Amino acid sequence: MDSRNFIAAFMSAPALVGLLLFVVVPFLFAVALSFTNLRLGSPLPLEWMGFEQYRRIFSDPSFVRALLNNLVFVVVVVPLQTVLALVLALLLNRRLYGITWFRTLFFMPVVFPLSLVAVVWVLIFAPGPNGMMNAFLDLVSLGNWTPRDFLHDPYFALPAIMLTSIWQGTGFQMVILLAGLQAIPAELYEAAAIDGAGRRQQFWHITLPQLRNTLIFVVLVTTILASRLFDQVQIMTQGGPNDASTTVMFETVEAAFARQQVARGAAMTVILFLVVLLITRLQRRVARQEREVT
Amino acid sequence: MWKYLLIGSLALIISCSDQQSDLTVLMVWAHAGQAVERKVLEQQVKRFNSLQTEIQVQLTFIPEQSYNAQVQAAAVAGELPDMLEFDGPFLYNYVWQGHLEPLDKLLSAKLQEELLPSIQKQGHYLGKFYAVGTFDSGLGLYARRSALKDTGVQIPSGPDNAWTDDEFATVLAALASRDPDGRVLDLKLNYSGEWFTYAFSPLLQSAGGDLIDRNDYQSAEGILNSPQSVRAMKALQNWFTRGYIDSNVDDAAFVSGRVALSWAGHWEYSRYAEALGSDLALLPLPDLGKGSRTGQGSWVWGITKHSKNPQAVVRLLEFLLQPNEVLVMAAANGAVPATRTAIARSPLYGDKGPLQLFARQLQGGFSVPRPQTPAYPVITSAFQQAFIDIRNGGDIQNAMDKAATEIDQDIRDNKGYPQVD
Numbered sequence: 001m002d003s004r005n006f007i008a009a010f011m012s013a014p015a016l017v018g019l020l021l022f023v024v025v026p027f028l029f030a031v032a033l034s035f036t037n038l039r040l041g042s043p044l045p046l047e048w049m050g051f052e053q054y055r056r057i058f059s060d061p062s063f064v065r066a067l068l069n070n071l072v073f074v075v076v077v078v079p080l081q082t083v084l085a086l087v088l089a090l091l092l093n094r095r096l097y098g099i100t101w102f103r104t105l106f107f108m109p110v111v112f113p114l115s116l117v118a119v120v121w122v123l124i125f126a127p128g129p130n131g132m133m134n135a136f137l138d139l140v141s142l143g144n145w146t147p148r149d150f151l152h153d154p155y156f157a158l159p160a161i162m163l164t165s166i167w168q169g170t171g172f173q174m175v176i177l178l179a180g181l182q183a184i185p186a187e188l189y190e191a192a193a194i195d196g197a198g199r200r201q202q203f204w205h206i207t208l209p210q211l212r213n214t215l216i217f218v219v220l221v222t223t224i225l226a227s228r229l230f231d232q233v234q235i236m237t238q239g240g241p242n243d244a245s246t247t248v249m250f251e252t253v254e255a256a257f258a259r260q261q262v263a264r265g266a267a268m269t270v271i272l273f274l275v276v277l278l279i280t281r282l283q284r285r286v287a288r289q290e291r292e293v294t
Numbered sequence: 295m296w297k298y299l300l301i302g303s304l305a306l307i308i309s310c311s312d313q314q315s316d317l318t319v320l321m322v323w324a325h326a327g328q329a330v331e332r333k334v335l336e337q338q339v340k341r342f343n344s345l346q347t348e349i350q351v352q353l354t355f356i357p358e359q360s361y362n363a364q365v366q367a368a369a370v371a372g373e374l375p376d377m378l379e380f381d382g383p384f385l386y387n388y389v390w391q392g393h394l395e396p397l398d399k400l401l402s403a404k405l406q407e408e409l410l411p412s413i414q415k416q417g418h419y420l421g422k423f424y425a426v427g428t429f430d431s432g433l434g435l436y437a438r439r440s441a442l443k444d445t446g447v448q449i450p451s452g453p454d455n456a457w458t459d460d461e462f463a464t465v466l467a468a469l470a471s472r473d474p475d476g477r478v479l480d481l482k483l484n485y486s487g488e489w490f491t492y493a494f495s496p497l498l499q500s501a502g503g504d505l506i507d508r509n510d511y512q513s514a515e516g517i518l519n520s521p522q523s524v525r526a527m528k529a530l531q532n533w534f535t536r537g538y539i540d541s542n543v544d545d546a547a548f549v550s551g552r553v554a555l556s557w558a559g560h561w562e563y564s565r566y567a568e569a570l571g572s573d574l575a576l577l578p579l580p581d582l583g584k585g586s587r588t589g590q591g592s593w594v595w596g597i598t599k600h601s602k603n604p605q606a607v608v609r610l611l612e613f614l615l616q617p618n619e620v621l622v623m624a625a626a627n628g629a630v631p632a633t634r635t636a637i638a639r640s641p642l643y644g645d646k647g648p649l650q651l652f653a654r655q656l657q658g659g660f661s662v663p664r665p666q667t668p669a670y671p672v673i674t675s676a677f678q679q680a681f682i683d684i685r686n687g688g689d690i691q692n693a694m695d696k697a698a699t700e701i702d703q704d705i706r707d708n709k710g711y712p713q714v715d
Contacts, residue, residue, distance in 0.1 A: 037707060039707075039708065040366045040370065041366055041369050041387075041391040041393070042391065042708065043390065043391060043392055043714035044708060044709060044712075044714065122543065123543065126541070126543045126544075127543070128475065128541070131543075152541075152685075238682060239682075240682045240683065241682070241683065241685075241687070241688065242686060254675065257360070257362070257363035257366065258362070258671065259675050259704065260366060260387075260671055260672070
């Protein structure tokens with residue numbers, strides 16, 4: 001038994017050392033730095049500031065708005081994206097001619113760099129009647145749509161980013177859910193069919209319960225990724241208009257690099273970490289993962 | 295497998311020891327700006343490398359939008375190159391952080407005297423000379439002459455009789471009434487970052503406001519959010535609310551003929567001239583009461599403290615400042631050549647040259663350098679944020695108050711940016 005433990009420790013050591021060096025230590029650094037006045041490249045001595053950075057960011061309306069936007073983003077995007085990914089996965093989990101081609105097509109956006117996707121969507125959201133999105137909405141509303149400048153509109157900026165993110169991220173979850181679907185034994189469906197269960201009943205009583213762990217994993221990962229929202233904001237809206245689309249990550253990068261206030265940025269990341277931790281704990285509590293029975 | 299590894303490592307050892315020990319390799323960082331600029335710089339470096347055998351320059355291009363962030367990160371990691379290009383107003387922060395080597399004793403006195411006054415002024419800080427540009431910038435209103443003729447408003451002949459705020463409003467209204475979508479002015483909204491400060495802070499100064507109190511650079515309160523500054527931003531916001539501004543997503547608003555006016559820098563000259571030919575006019579920015587004001591200062595070169603071989607870097611700098619090299623770059627990007635000899639020889643900037651306005655603005659005191667203080671990164675970041683809020687219809691006084699508070703807070707946090715030796 002001892003030797004097995006030793007082997008387990010030995011085998012996991014590289015990964016654990018990596019985690020420690022590149023995740024845990026930097027994070028502890030961030031916590032420590034958030035209590036100082038560290039500025040990028042400043043020749044002045046470092047000073048202890050206690051909770052001053054935290055006091056400042058919580059009295060900064062932009063940061064509060066950023067936290068709120070992050071929450072809205074998670075609340076809207078995570079369920080939408082998961083449902084959409086499940087629908088796509090169910091559609092693509094068939095033996096049709098050319099199905100791999102479709103799978104590739106839906107997975108493609110995931111492979112594109114986010115910055116590229118964001119630039120393309122900036123063009124799609126172009127203002128004026130000739131912008132692609134405006135023209136499309138004009139078509140479907142039979143000419144009742146007044147063209148808008150989506151990315152500079154206080155009501156549309158964040159939804160525009162959400163749409164981009166969902167389009168880009170769905171394929172990734174779809175592939176994970178597809179793998180989950182294909183792991184469900186066919187006998188279950190056969191048995192259900194013999195017992196007279198219809199398509200819908202099969203979905204509710206076999207597919208969903210069997211996908212439970214996969215779904216929980218997908219929701220958790222999407223939540224964490226959604227909290228880190230940055231690239232689209234930086235490229236599409238720069239947080240505007242009037243902070244309508246700013247996020248904690250965007251505010252952090254602005255503070256640490258544009259304004260060289262590293263300590264302030266560090267304090268923001270600590271807050272973000274705590275918020276994400278809280279949300280994921282809640283999710284875990286609501287949906288406990290079932291152990292595989294082997 | 296082992297055999298290959300052995301051969302490979304042997305080859306490495308041989309190739310390393312084979313290098314001449316007197317070859318100096320210089321790392322140079324430049325910003326990835328306009329394609330034409332990049333091409334010229336690459337060719338210049340190639341020429342320099344082939345002209346002599348002691349120095350080999352390796353050029354790296356860094357994306358412009360996050361340039362300062364990259365420099366800061368490299369400085370923390372101790373990875374700064376020998377020679378660094380940076381946007382002029384960041385100089386004071388870099389000097390304060392101790393990254394730059396003074397050039398007074400390195401560059402020949404003759405060459406230093408050759409430089410335009412605006413370049414000398416921009417490169418001097420606390421009595422030492424730290425950075426030199428091979429060109430200075432010009433900022434103005436490019437216009438389609440034929441479109442203005444129809445409006446009946448006089449075309450300004452120079453920076454001293456620029457359009458007033460009212461005249462400019464008249465021009466915009468007249469142009470808009472003849473334009474299918476009513477959008478007649480391009481402010482280069484497709485750019486981001488430093489452009490907003492460079493292009494629109496002159497409006498503050500033209501109205502009697504400014505970014506910061508320039509007597510001691512200790513406070514923006516009462517300057518950046520003064521009634522004059524607010525009035526300037528109000529004029530700007532009006533152009534937006536009246537629907538005059540083209541969003542220029544495709545960066546072709548002016549060349550495709552969608553708008554008749556484009557608020558842009560020297561770097562657009564070659565593209566615009568090609569598209570419009572003799573119909574292109576270059577005008578000063580509007581005068582909001584205290585005279586037309588415009589931007590100055592462009593990308594400059596500095597030698598980092600990190601460099602082990604400043605003498606070699608100076609040789610490269612002196613090569614880039616030769617009249618021929620300066621003119622090649624100026625011809626490519628339309629910028630104001632940085633040396634007197636080059637300006638005198640440039641067909642663009644001569645008495646009847648199409649870009650004579652840029653030279654007059656720089657030499658006639660119409661251009662205002664961006665604040666010469668280590669607080670500049672925060673000043674520009676705060677102003678950019680305010681500009682974005684204002685262009686999106688936000689409350690002007692609020693936006694300016696917020697920016698001023700933020701700048702003052704930063705200056706206090708840094709104890710007023712004292713000189714640290």
